[in-house]
Amino acid sequence: MMKCKKNIIIIVMISILVFSLGFGANAKAFRVAVIMPSSINDLAFSQSMYDAMVAIQEEMGKEEFQFVYSESMFVVADAAAAIRDYASEGYDLVIAHGSQYGSSLVEIAPDFPNTSFAWGTTVNTFSDQGITNIFAYEARSEEGGYVSGVLAAKLSQTGIIGVIGPIETGDAKLYVEGFKAGVLATKPDAQVNISWIGSFSDVALASEAAQTHINVGADVLTGTAQMVVGAIGVARQRGVLWFGTQADQTSLAPEVVVANQVYDWTVALKPMIQLVREGTRGGSAYVLTLANGGLKIVVNQEALVRKTIQDIIEGKIDIEL
Amino acid sequence: MEAIIIGVLKSAIRLTTPYLYASIGETIGQLSGVLNLGVDGVMLMGAFSAFFTVLKTGNLGLGLLVAIVVGGIFGLLIAFVNVTLKAQQGISGIGFYIFGLGLSSLLFRTMIGTVQTVSGFSPLSIPLLSNIPIVGEIFFRQNILVYGAFALVPISWFILNKTPLGLSIRAVGQHPEAADSLGVNIVRIRYLTVIFGGMLSGIAGASLSIALLNVFQQNLTNGMGFIAVALVYFGAWRPLSVLSGALLFSTVNAIQIWIQVKGINIPSDFTLMLPYIVTIVVLAAMAKRYVRPPKALNKPFERGE
Numbered sequence: 001m002m003k004c005k006k007n008i009i010i011i012v013m014i015s016i017l018v019f020s021l022g023f024g025a026n027a028k029a030f031r032v033a034v035i036m037p038s039s040i041n042d043l044a045f046s047q048s049m050y051d052a053m054v055a056i057q058e059e060m061g062k063e064e065f066q067f068v069y070s071e072s073m074f075v076v077a078d079a080a081a082a083i084r085d086y087a088s089e090g091y092d093l094v095i096a097h098g099s100q101y102g103s104s105l106v107e108i109a110p111d112f113p114n115t116s117f118a119w120g121t122t123v124n125t126f127s128d129q130g131i132t133n134i135f136a137y138e139a140r141s142e143e144g145g146y147v148s149g150v151l152a153a154k155l156s157q158t159g160i161i162g163v164i165g166p167i168e169t170g171d172a173k174l175y176v177e178g179f180k181a182g183v184l185a186t187k188p189d190a191q192v193n194i195s196w197i198g199s200f201s202d203v204a205l206a207s208e209a210a211q212t213h214i215n216v217g218a219d220v221l222t223g224t225a226q227m228v229v230g231a232i233g234v235a236r237q238r239g240v241l242w243f244g245t246q247a248d249q250t251s252l253a254p255e256v257v258v259a260n261q262v263y264d265w266t267v268a269l270k271p272m273i274q275l276v277r278e279g280t281r282g283g284s285a286y287v288l289t290l291a292n293g294g295l296k297i298v299v300n301q302e303a304l305v306r307k308t309i310q311d312i313i314e315g316k317i318d319i320e321l
Numbered sequence: 322m323e324a325i326i327i328g329v330l331k332s333a334i335r336l337t338t339p340y341l342y343a344s345i346g347e348t349i350g351q352l353s354g355v356l357n358l359g360v361d362g363v364m365l366m367g368a369f370s371a372f373f374t375v376l377k378t379g380n381l382g383l384g385l386l387v388a389i390v391v392g393g394i395f396g397l398l399i400a401f402v403n404v405t406l407k408a409q410q411g412i413s414g415i416g417f418y419i420f421g422l423g424l425s426s427l428l429f430r431t432m433i434g435t436v437q438t439v440s441g442f443s444p445l446s447i448p449l450l451s452n453i454p455i456v457g458e459i460f461f462r463q464n465i466l467v468y469g470a471f472a473l474v475p476i477s478w479f480i481l482n483k484t485p486l487g488l489s490i491r492a493v494g495q496h497p498e499a500a501d502s503l504g505v506n507i508v509r510i511r512y513l514t515v516i517f518g519g520m521l522s523g524i525a526g527a528s529l530s531i532a533l534l535n536v537f538q539q540n541l542t543n544g545m546g547f548i549a550v551a552l553v554y555f556g557a558w559r560p561l562s563v564l565s566g567a568l569l570f571s572t573v574n575a576i577q578i579w580i581q582v583k584g585i586n587i588p589s590d591f592t593l594m595l596p597y598i599v600t601i602v603v604l605a606a607m608a609k610r611y612v613r614p615p616k617a618l619n620k621p622f623e624r625g626e
Contacts, residue, residue: 039426039539041435072426072539162582168589195581198593202543204339207534208332208575212582215328227543229436229536236438237535252438252536 030060030093030273033086034069035079037098038200042226044246046071049097051247052265056273065273073098074201080104087112093276095119099170109134109282116281118272121171123285133281137268139288141171141224141245142178144261144295148243149182151259152220153190155241155307157316162213163194164206164223164231172224175245175261179222193218203230210234232257241307250300258307259299267294323455329575330459334467335533336571337564339364339525339542341470343549344556344563345477346521352481352558353514354494354617355403358414360522361546362421363395367526369425372537373432375439384531385466385524392523395421396516404511407621418546426539433537441535442466466528473521477560490514494615497622507622522546555604557612566600573599 032053040050053067068086073079079101086094087108096105096119109117109131120137127134152161161183165172180192193216195209206223207230213221214234222243223231229252235242236253244250244260268286275284288294311317343360350357371388375381399417402408442464451461481487492500493510501507525545530537548570556563577592 039430041430042538043436074540193582193584195578196589196593198589199543201540203534203536203538203541204336204529204543204545205574205578208336209578209582211332211335212328212575212578215324216579216582226538229438229538230534233438233535252436 029064029066030277031091032067032093032095033091034067034095034097035073035082035101036069036071037073037100038226039071040069043229043249043252044226046097047247048263049265052269055266056269076100076104080108084108087115092116093118093273105134106131116276123287125283125285127283132283135272135282136285137265138285139171139263139295141175141261143290144245144297145175145178146182147297148222148259148261149179150186152222152243153183153186155258156190156220158217158219159187159190160217160219161190161192162218162221163192164209164221164228165194165196166200166225166227167198168196175224197227199227200225201227203227206230207234214238214240241303248298254300254302255306256303257300258303259297262296262298263288264294264296267292325579327455327458329579332575332578333568333572334459334463336574337567338467338470338533339528339545340549340552340567340571341473341564342521342525342528343546344552344567345473345560346518347550347553348558348560348563349477349490350514350518351553351618352494352615353490353511354497354615354620355511355515356410356414356619357399357515357518358411358550359399359417359421360549361542361544362418363392363519363522364526364542364546365421365425366395367392367523368530368541369428369537371527372439372530375531376433376437381442381531385527388523388527389520392519393516396519399519400512400515404508410619422540429537429539436536436538438536439531441531464532466524466532470528474560474564494617497617501624555600558615569603570596570600
């Protein structure tokens with residue numbers, strides 16, 4: 001009986017030892033905290049970062065890479081508090097995913113010299129202010145915008161194309177300008193109407209903007225940021241083509257979404273993580289481009305085929321033989 | 322020109338709809354003396370529950386009903402906190418807003434997960450009336466929730482001004498002591514108006530998620546509920562004036578969208594301000610005929626005070 005008890009104690013102690021070793025290995029994992037302005041399932045900006053986190057975790061394994069996030073941080077002051085909390089908890093890398101968080105980072109980063117920070121979309125690492133632990137990342141969204149613009153110009157019958165943007169800044173502005181350039185390079189007499197919603201979240205206004213674009217003759221629409229789901233709904237209802245950006249929006253309206261520019265932030269994050277592990281805390285900026293694979297164009301063949309068939313049936317296309 | 326006017330006004334009518342439901346509900350509540358700043362939170366709960374029901378069952382009527390029930394339950398909670406527990410109404414309202422915002426986001430995350438679309442109420446042409454040139458196109462080819470919102474204006478006016486119930490509601494909001502001495506059950510009237518207001522806020526949310534937008538996203542209302550409360554003050558607690566305010570705000574909004582789409586060279590930062598500027602200017606111009614709020618607004622009733 002006594003021996004049995006002794007055995008149990010030994011087994012328990014061994015398992016405690018094994019467990020603590022296991023946790024010891026975990027302590028070496030690379031830990032990332034992300035602060036995002038909207039929700040991780042917004043089919044746009046925040047989701048693109050969340051998807052990148054999941055992809056890196058799948059690649060490196062849960063023992064090697066762990067991440068936590070705070071979403072819907074519309075209020076910059078709340079985001080700043082979260083950034084500071086994560087930094088004090090000893091995360092290896094704290095990502096402030098939004099250009100509105102820049103001024104907070106400048107204040108916080110110097111207080112935590114052993115923590116790395118990253119923010120976007122921008123190329124400003126604040127190294128000119130003597131700060132050495134901030135990375136920056138940006139998407140050259142005008143590149144995918146240009147590709148979509150070329151396609152949009154080819155597909156439009158009326159020659160009128162509508163664009164719905166949130167606020168005239170950051171990657172939204174780049175995307176819209178790239179898209180417009182793509183359209184005009186392909187069809188110089190096309191008309192590109194641009195409307196700004198003044199918010200990243202006003203779904204109702206985005207929906208009415210789409211209605212108005214269609215009312216003035218637009219037969220192809222595009223737009224960027226979270227509130228475009230309202231516009232995609234209108235595009236679907238009124239049978240107008242849609243070009244997405246930031247994330248693959250095909251699932252919202254497979255009949256009308258022609259192509260999406262998708263951000264793959266892993267292209268920026270992987271070298272960043274590598275540098276942090278080697279002891280560099282910041283100072284470099286990463287840019288997603290079509291060339292480095294950070295930007296991808298996901299084409300929805302179904303909408304293209306359907307549109308072409310419809311145009312042939314309605315006599316809008318003359319097949320020259 | 323004709324097509325432009327039709328487009329802009331159709332847009333305005335659609336945008337007015339959610340405001341109308343929420344503002345009329347809030348008007349009735351405030352007339353009985355209860356200020357509810359939680360409208361936006363209740364709208365979000367209504368929007369989510371309607372959307373979720375339609376996503377799962379495809380039944381639009383059931384979706385609307387669920388939104389009404391959920392809105393009513395929220396109204397009951399708000400009435401309990403404000404009328405029975407006599408909480409400070411401004412503060413508790415903000416609490417209910419944040420609660421509705423958080424709960425609808427949480428439910429959306431756990432029960433739906435990602436942004437999806439549903440087929441909502443489609444436009445319903447009213448026979449004969451929809452054939453009237455211009456007017457028919459603007460007013461009588463909308464979805465059923467739009468008609469409901471506009472019908473609510475004369476109905477609420479009639480109830481408030483021509484029925485004993487309306488008299489009781491207004492008496493409870495103006496002179497609760499006098500009403501009490503005449504045997505009006507103040508607690509019951511206030512519960513009734515706040516629950517009804519909650520139901521209308523629920524429909525306001527549904528009018529977005531299963532009629533106007535056919536989508537649900539976190540914070541879908543984007544603060545519409547607060548504008549609805551402002552419209553109650555703008556409309557001086559009169560349904561017809563609340564309608565005018567909602568129409569003015571929405572029409573200017575529709576015009577500013579059109580200005581941008583047509584590429585008229587005005588900076589978007591300025592056009593986006595237009596609805597707010599015009600509303601404030603009109604409010605200031607009408608300041609002379611300023612109507613006082615119900616005397617007992619924001620005051621819990623204590624018998625024998």
